[in-house]
Every structure is written in structure tokens, then in C-alpha cells.
Amino acid sequence: MTKNSIKKFLLPFAICLLVAMGLYPDSTLNTELYSTEGLELDYNISAELAMADFSKESKSNIFSPHLGKSFEGFKEALAFKESRGNYFTVNTLGYLGKYQFGSETLKLIGIYNPNQFLYNPELQEKAFIANAARNKWILRKDIKRFDGKFIAGVKVTESGILAAAHLAGPGSVKKFLRSYGGNNVADAYGSTLKYYMKKFSGYDTSIIKPNKKAKARL
Template identity: 55%
Template sequence: MIKRITGLSVTLIIGGVLLLGFKTKESVDFSSYSTAGLDLYYVAPNFNEIEDEGVFISPELGKSYTGFKEAVAFKESRGDYGVVNQFGYMGKYQFGRGTLELIGIKDISRNDFLNNPQLQEKAFYAYSSRNKWVLRRDMKWFIGRRMNGVEVTESGILAAAHLAGPNAVKRYLRSGGVSGFADAFGTTIRYYMKRFGGYDTSFVEADRRAKVSL
């Protein structure tokens, strides 16, 4: 009999604790909780975007123009002037034939281009200069805003234009980040704008007819 009473008491005690727990949960007032002001936007990066999150930043170069172009080069080719990828993009900044022709580099063999670091550096500046002119209005309109959780900066725009071309960047910005782009490796405009944002690229002058003098 004593065992029964003891067992019943234990059961009542456990039941009371559980009941008290449920009542406590029901009595919580969530009306004071709010998500206002929180950044709830999240984009899951693709594997290419997270495989090398160690961003190349030289302590000596910092956020200068030289630091910018070297950081882009490190992402593109690990800074190798002589590399050609499986899609035929060449050199330190991974230029395609069409882009090179656009900035005045024609009738040059692949080997001659790969073995000419000075020419590759001139090509990067000329292409950045042309892209800065093409995107001048968009820079005026969108720099300082946040898009898809990333602050828009001039260097981010120029890096994205190097990746995707200025017209793709223009569509991305003017659509509020809805019109996306990904290269053959899955790298996006948003990723380049985030990774290469905040550099001082004022050294690059906007030039509609930027060409490389051979």
C-alpha cells in the first residue's frame, strides 16, 4: 500500500511539473519580439565561392589600386601571367580574345601575350577604364546602396565587370540584383562585388575609347 501511495505521489509530482512547464510556455508574451531592422537576406554561396575564402590582401598594397588589381589577379589566376584555363582565357587576368580585341590587342599570338607581363597590365587598366565609362551612371546611382546584402562600391563594380562584362553588371544593378550572372565556374556578380569592394580605384580614369598601345 505504501509503495502504491509513493508511486502515485511521484506520478502526481511529475505531472504537476509538466503541467507547470506547459503553462509557463503558454504564458510567454511574444508581442514585444520583432525582426524589424534585421538583415534577413541570405544567399547560399556555391562551392567555388567558398573554396578559397582566404582573400589575398598585401599589407604593403592595402586597399590601393595596385592592391585591387593584384587581388583580382590572385582570384583569377593566382597571379600567373602564363596560365591558360580550360576555356581558353589567358594570363594573369584571364582575358578572352574578344575582350582583348575590344581594347585594341589584335593579331598577337597566345604565347606572345602570355610572355608579355607589361602588355597584360596595360590590358587590365584599359579594360577597367572602358568599363568605368560604360558604368559611370550606374556608379553615380548605386554606390553606397546595399544590394543582396552587399554594399555597392566602385571597386566592386569594376571587379564584377571584369568577371561578367559591363552590360551584365548594368542589368544586375538596375534590376536591384534580380538579374543574376554566373561564369562557367559558378562565380557570381554578387560575390565579386563583395570580395573586391572598398578598394580605391580612383586611379582608373573613365575612357570610352580606352585602348592598349602596342
């Protein structure tokens, strides 16, 4: 095969390769389909607008759970007030855990080893549910009687009653309600039943079922 023959043979392949690489104009291509004519190509934006968009996008990616007035919201709000949500804390009076339980209350719901309780978050959550169920049974008549009414300027709700019972026990809550706010006891740190009843008002605690014999079991 002569040199000229070789050139003629290889030339089509070389052109195809150049077209594929974008280095050779292909007359078969319709370049009008890829024209930028008439398009706005000036995308300059102000630095302030760019930062605003970036800030907006960044905020939208931040995980921020909204528990609202759900039962989980009730639990976490009460826990934050009691201990800042710390499972492993003990206050100056010896109250334990995320929800600050006393040893006598723990015995009522079947827990006799405070040290084991303190280092077991699952048991603490079970204890909160059991204690709330027990308090709801003790206060069931008062909840029915006073729910929705105003006492000492505070609207009484089931969640407020249960929060106050967690603070000072169901017996103290009964006295508060039946004295129409006259018997407003406080804990050692100054938190009153009235304060708890107002602060934790309006949460959905319907998931808690009254249970006289509620126990915390894993």
C-alpha cells in the same frame, strides 16, 4: 757604447712597447675609469626568452608588403582570384594570363594576337588598365547612382562594380544593378556578380579614368 748604456737606451722603448701591448702596467693610466665595479655582469637569460627574441627579430626581417585597399591591392587581389597571379596561364576555357582575358575582350582594347599577349606581362598590365577604364566609362552612370547603396545585402562600391565587370562584362553588371540583384549571373566556374562585388568592395580605384576608347599600347 757599453752594454749598460745600450740597456738604458733600449729600456724605455721596451716599456712603451709592452704598455701598448697591454703587457706592462702603466702608472699613468687611471684604471678607475675602466672599473667594472658596481656593474651587473650576470647576463644569463632563459632559453625560452632567447628564442623568443630571435623569433621576433627574424619575423621583423621578413619582407611582407601590405597593399591594403590601394589600387595595387585591387589589381593583385583580383589577379590572385583569377589566376593566382600567373601571367603565363591559360584556363580550360581559353582565358589568358594573369587577369584571364578572353580574346573578344582583348580585341575591344586593341589586342589581336593572344599568343603575343600571353607572353608579355607589360602588355597584360596595360590591358587591365585599359579594360577597367573602358568599363568605368560604360558604367559611369551606374557607379554614380548605386555607389554606397546596398543591393542583395552587398554594399555597392566602384571597385566592386569594376571587378564584377571584369568577370562578366559591363552589360551584365548593369542588369544586376538595375534589377537590384535579381539578375545575378555566374561564370562557368560558379563565381557570381554578387560574389565579386562583395569580395572586391572598398578598394581605391580612383586612379582609373573613364575612357570610351581605351586601348592597351606599349
